[in-house]
Amino acid sequence: MNSQPVYNLDEIIKNNLDSEQWKQFKRIHYGRIDHGELQLKPSTIEESKKNGFEVAAFSVDAAKEVRTTNIVKVGLIQHSIVLPTNEPIVAQKRAVFDKVEKIIQSAAAEGVQILCLQETWYMPFFLCTREKQKWEEFAECPKQGQSTQFLRKLAKKYNMVIVSPILEKDEGVWWNTAIVIDADGEYMGKHRKNHLPSVGSFSETPYYAPGNTGHPVFQTKFAKIAVNICYGRHHALNWLMFALNGAEIVFNPAATISEFGESFWGIEARNAAIANGYFCCSINRVGTERFTTTTNQDITRSYYGSSYVTAPNGCRTPGLSRDKDGLLIVKMDLNLCRQVKDHWGFPMTSRLELYAKELRDKSL
Amino acid sequence: MNSQPVYNLDEIIKNNLDSEQWKQFKRIHYGRIDHGELQLKPSTIEESKKNGFEVAAFSVDAAKEVRTTNIVKVGLIQHSIVLPTNEPIVAQKRAVFDKVEKIIQSAAAEGVQILCLQETWYMPFFLCTREKQKWEEFAECPKQGQSTQFLRKLAKKYNMVIVSPILEKDEGVWWNTAIVIDADGEYMGKHRKNHLPSVGSFSETPYYAPGNTGHPVFQTKFAKIAVNICYGRHHALNWLMFALNGAEIVFNPAATISEFGESFWGIEARNAAIANGYFCCSINRVGTERFTTTTNQDITRSYYGSSYVTAPNGCRTPGLSRDKDGLLIVKMDLNLCRQVKDHWGFPMTSRLELYAKELRDKSL
Numbered sequence: 001m002n003s004q005p006v007y008n009l010d011e012i013i014k015n016n017l018d019s020e021q022w023k024q025f026k027r028i029h030y031g032r033i034d035h036g037e038l039q040l041k042p043s044t045i046e047e048s049k050k051n052g053f054e055v056a057a058f059s060v061d062a063a064k065e066v067r068t069t070n071i072v073k074v075g076l077i078q079h080s081i082v083l084p085t086n087e088p089i090v091a092q093k094r095a096v097f098d099k100v101e102k103i104i105q106s107a108a109a110e111g112v113q114i115l116c117l118q119e120t121w122y123m124p125f126f127l128c129t130r131e132k133q134k135w136e137e138f139a140e141c142p143k144q145g146q147s148t149q150f151l152r153k154l155a156k157k158y159n160m161v162i163v164s165p166i167l168e169k170d171e172g173v174w175w176n177t178a179i180v181i182d183a184d185g186e187y188m189g190k191h192r193k194n195h196l197p198s199v200g201s202f203s204e205t206p207y208y209a210p211g212n213t214g215h216p217v218f219q220t221k222f223a224k225i226a227v228n229i230c231y232g233r234h235h236a237l238n239w240l241m242f243a244l245n246g247a248e249i250v251f252n253p254a255a256t257i258s259e260f261g262e263s264f265w266g267i268e269a270r271n272a273a274i275a276n277g278y279f280c281c282s283i284n285r286v287g288t289e290r291f292t293t294t295t296n297q298d299i300t301r302s303y304y305g306s307s308y309v310t311a312p313n314g315c316r317t318p319g320l321s322r323d324k325d326g327l328l329i330v331k332m333d334l335n336l337c338r339q340v341k342d343h344w345g346f347p348m349t350s351r352l353e354l355y356a357k358e359l360r361d362k363s364l
Numbered sequence: 365m366n367s368q369p370v371y372n373l374d375e376i377i378k379n380n381l382d383s384e385q386w387k388q389f390k391r392i393h394y395g396r397i398d399h400g401e402l403q404l405k406p407s408t409i410e411e412s413k414k415n416g417f418e419v420a421a422f423s424v425d426a427a428k429e430v431r432t433t434n435i436v437k438v439g440l441i442q443h444s445i446v447l448p449t450n451e452p453i454v455a456q457k458r459a460v461f462d463k464v465e466k467i468i469q470s471a472a473a474e475g476v477q478i479l480c481l482q483e484t485w486y487m488p489f490f491l492c493t494r495e496k497q498k499w500e501e502f503a504e505c506p507k508q509g510q511s512t513q514f515l516r517k518l519a520k521k522y523n524m525v526i527v528s529p530i531l532e533k534d535e536g537v538w539w540n541t542a543i544v545i546d547a548d549g550e551y552m553g554k555h556r557k558n559h560l561p562s563v564g565s566f567s568e569t570p571y572y573a574p575g576n577t578g579h580p581v582f583q584t585k586f587a588k589i590a591v592n593i594c595y596g597r598h599h600a601l602n603w604l605m606f607a608l609n610g611a612e613i614v615f616n617p618a619a620t621i622s623e624f625g626e627s628f629w630g631i632e633a634r635n636a637a638i639a640n641g642y643f644c645c646s647i648n649r650v651g652t653e654r655f656t657t658t659t660n661q662d663i664t665r666s667y668y669g670s671s672y673v674t675a676p677n678g679c680r681t682p683g684l685s686r687d688k689d690g691l692l693i694v695k696m697d698l699n700l701c702r703q704v705k706d707h708w709g710f711p712m713t714s715r716l717e718l719y720a721k722e723l724r725d726k727s728l
Binding site (some may be wrong): 009012013016017021024025027028029030031032194195196197198199200210214215231234235236237239240241244261262263264265266267268270271274275314315343344345346348349350351352353355356358359360362363 | 373393562563604627709712714715716722727
């Protein structure tokens, strides 16, 4: 049961305002009048239609300066699961792999250099069932797991950095983890989700512990990137640490339903991009997932997609739709990060030593 | 020269969507379908028309629970200056006092219990002139200054807590300060702006130093309140400390122009309310201020108002207009603060000890 009608707010607004009103809406709401829409190849549009996903592409430029431009093309994929959740796990995974591979092909054809998938992208977000054992096969070894092997090949083939949020199993212990594969197909490292929700049926603490990998930033072939997984977006200090460690792009792969703060979705990651002077890429899954527990309880969860990107100057792209698989491509000049920091002076005025002291006193 | 046409985005959207679209827009954009509009007294509407300011009033409820409701009525005032900036300073102040007094009267008639004015509310925001000496008379003693004397009388008369952001002079040294007057008219204390902009012509560092009063929370008659002055809203840790010190309502009095991140205005304070589990009240001045410097440079600044309130659950009110004086009244149940913290668990999952350590390492 999908309790919320499917809407793309951006489309509604666009279709109902006159051109001057639309301009002012964009100025205030998106932070710029021109979305910087990029033309897609006809073959990409054809492929997307054939395979049932939407594609949108935008550009965020920086001012010309002494440094040469530092342009990178980033892709985000939002998608639904394919098979019912009671099918064999290996088949469920394979079906998602097949679907996602086609979207990655289109991303590659459009020159995407860094790609990020949604939280635990190859499985239904079964954590709402509060059952663990039956889902065991979804938990993978970061380096050797099926999904890593699958993506490493694609990364190498397409010269593409890939961020893969998985369910990790390490010596039998689970973690909610994102792994980073460099453009040569090599495994670079991982980040474990720092903050775990225990909100209603989204109680993840029975499954895994809060991350113990700190706030790593990965110097990939194309940019310095970090991953703030899902609920971690509610914590300002989590975002801040990635900035202090040098991130130029922070991905926020998520699995979030409309009852859970859909009205925050456009706020938190955008605020983080502004506050921290990096690009924020927000990805949420789509589709409805149905589960029957071993005690015959029926559980249904619908995800609202709406993936989008915010630049460090606060400009944001329109969101992908609330219900369709999609690929969002953003060509960005990373020089904008330092330009914005220089202009606004947030790092310069941050008084971190004051807060380090106050926080220490508070947490004693 | 007002380079931006005057728009109230909320009004534009409302007038152009059909009722189902408008409902969905409100759900996603404001965080609730029903704004909770409150009826105003006919006399208030009459007074507001007569005196040329707008009034809007909304209600934010909390769930029933074991505690009794903890309802407080908060008022925000946004306004323009009255006289040209080259008039005698004492006359400029007096003219603003007279205007604001009428708005406070209406607030009192509507039962407002805690009122906050905009940043350095009784003066033009002359800091863009980079001149200091000629404006000296605007700098006041917090306890004995003209504006404090003026507001203490009103506070006592109306049994109203008043937050008064002033330009402070202390032994000849200036500060950007907010003072808090309790409902009995007594001076409670002050907070000095923690973070100062040096952005283009908004360079405040020649005028005063970053605040040295930490993050005080004032236990007033009606609520525990704090003040995060203007540019401090860009700093997540500033917001966080007020929460850790127990604030239920944080005011953000500001003076900000549309070239300066108008697209952030709806983001940062709202994010702070969500992240920290308190009500955020954002106030920005309106009107165009013109200055001629002693070197005959003409300077013009236009402020975009748009004052609004966000509840800890992320719901926000529509904004006041971009160009008119206004009074925004919000009746809020402070029980919502703890309810939201209990529901979302952000304080419980904040891992402050981790960040205290990481921040200390970073700021060494």
